[in-house]
Amino acid sequence: MPSDRNNPKRGKASESTYSLMEFMRECPDDAACLDMLWRERYALDGHTAHCPKCARDRRFHRIASRPAYSCDSCGRSLYPLSGTIFHKSSTSLQLWFYAMYLMASTRCGISAKQLERELGVTYKTAWRMFNKIRNQLMADDSGPLRGDVEVDEASVDGKPRKKQGSHSQIAIGPSRRSEAAKLRERSRATVFAAVERGGRIKATVLESRRGPQLKKQVIEWVEPASMIFTDEWPAYNGLNRHFIDHSRINHSAGIYVQGDTHTNTVEGFFGNLKTGIRGNYKKVSHKWLQGYLNEFTWRYNHRNDGRAMFHLLIQRAAQV
Numbered sequence: 375m376p377s378d379r380n381n382p383k384r385g386k387a388s389e390s391t392y393s394l395m396e397f398m399r400e401c402p403d404d405a406a407c408l409d410m411l412w413r414e415r416y417a418l419d420g421h422t423a424h425c426p427k428c429a430r431d432r433r434f435h436r437i438a439s440r441p442a443y444s445c446d447s448c449g450r451s452l453y454p455l456s457g458t459i460f461h462k463s464s465t466s467l468q469l470w471f472y473a474m475y476l477m478a479s480t481r482c483g484i485s486a487k488q489l490e491r492e493l494g495v496t497y498k499t500a501w502r503m504f505n506k507i508r509n510q511l512m513a514d515d516s517g518p519l520r521g522d523v524e525v526d527e528a529s530v531d532g533k534p535r536k537k538q539g540s541h542s543q544i545a546i547g548p549s550r551r552s553e554a555a556k557l558r559e560r561s562r563a564t565v566f567a568a569v570e571r572g573g574r575i576k577a578t579v580l581e582s583r584r585g586p587q588l589k590k591q592v593i594e595w596v597e598p599a600s601m602i603f604t605d606e607w608p609a610y611n612g613l614n615r616h617f618i619d620h621s622r623i624n625h626s627a628g629i630y631v632q633g634d635t636h637t638n639t640v641e642g643f644f645g646n647l648k649t650g651i652r653g654n655y656k657k658v659s660h661k662w663l664q665g666y667l668n669e670f671t672w673r674y675n676h677r678n679d680g681r682a683m684f685h686l687l688i689q690r691a692a693q694v
């Protein structure tokens with residue numbers, strides 16, 4: 375059977391649900407990208423939108439001189455870019471969309487450096503785009519978790535702060551080594567996560583794994599009618615008073631699974647997170663770790679969505 379060159383079949387091995395060919399066809403230029411936002415934000419069919427001046431649905435047309443659409447009846451303009459992350463940006467809309475496409479379509483994410491090369495923009499511009507997409511379009515906006523929820527915390531290697539002891543790599547001798555160890559300890563960040571078995575995840579960077587913070591965060595993230603699973607870490611004491619029940623696995627006694635009591639789902643997430651950080655960044659500074667977490671959890675939470683992740687980003691960008 376001859377293959378259809380205009381409608382190529384995706385190979386089974388491909389991870390992506392939306393290929394570069396599809397992107398090029400859907401987003402050939404700025405006007406096409408603007409039209410996608412226009413449909414997402416105001417006019418599902420591309421023409422009919424609610425006109426605030428006429429106070430009813432009207433037919434609109436694209437204005438050539440500005441990134442706007444105008445009411446056929448009264449001339450009132452609507453601006454699909456206003457209030458979005460693309461507004462007032464000197465980078466073309468198609469490049470923004472291409473950046474979103476790249477960030478959504480790779481399995482483990484890409485770095486700002488790769489984005490710089492792919493887009494042909496300066497590193498500063500790439501970095502700014504990268505963080506806007508991560509922190510605004512990929513930030514968690516879903517409701518509380520429910521059902522069987524596993525909770526755990528992990529230390530993630532951060533970048534040592536450069537202030538004091540920045541030459542610890544050439545340190546020799548026990549006293550210097552302990553200084554290096556202290557520095558390493560300070561540079562480790564606590565990542566805290568809660569995950570529904572078979573469902574969504576929430577994760578954040580916390581100052582410390584001690585104190586009341588962990589418990590407060592669980593209560594904020596998880597519906598009371600849920601079952602909580604943690605290890606024996608004392609900071610989780612008393613969670614049973616806030617939820618249906620609280621089941622704990624005694625890791626320090628070498629027990630990892632007891633019936634349905636385990637935290638394997640959330641530990642699996644931490645394993646992937648650390649692999650991802652090692653593969654992409656070597657080390658992540660505390661400041662950017664939350665951004666990385668946003669991206670990582672966003673990918674996890676949308677792993678089974680029918681819609682291509684790229685389209686989810688456009689949808690989110692249009693929610694102003």
Ligand SMILES: [Zn+2]
Nearest residue numbers: 425428445448
């Ligand atoms: Zn009107």
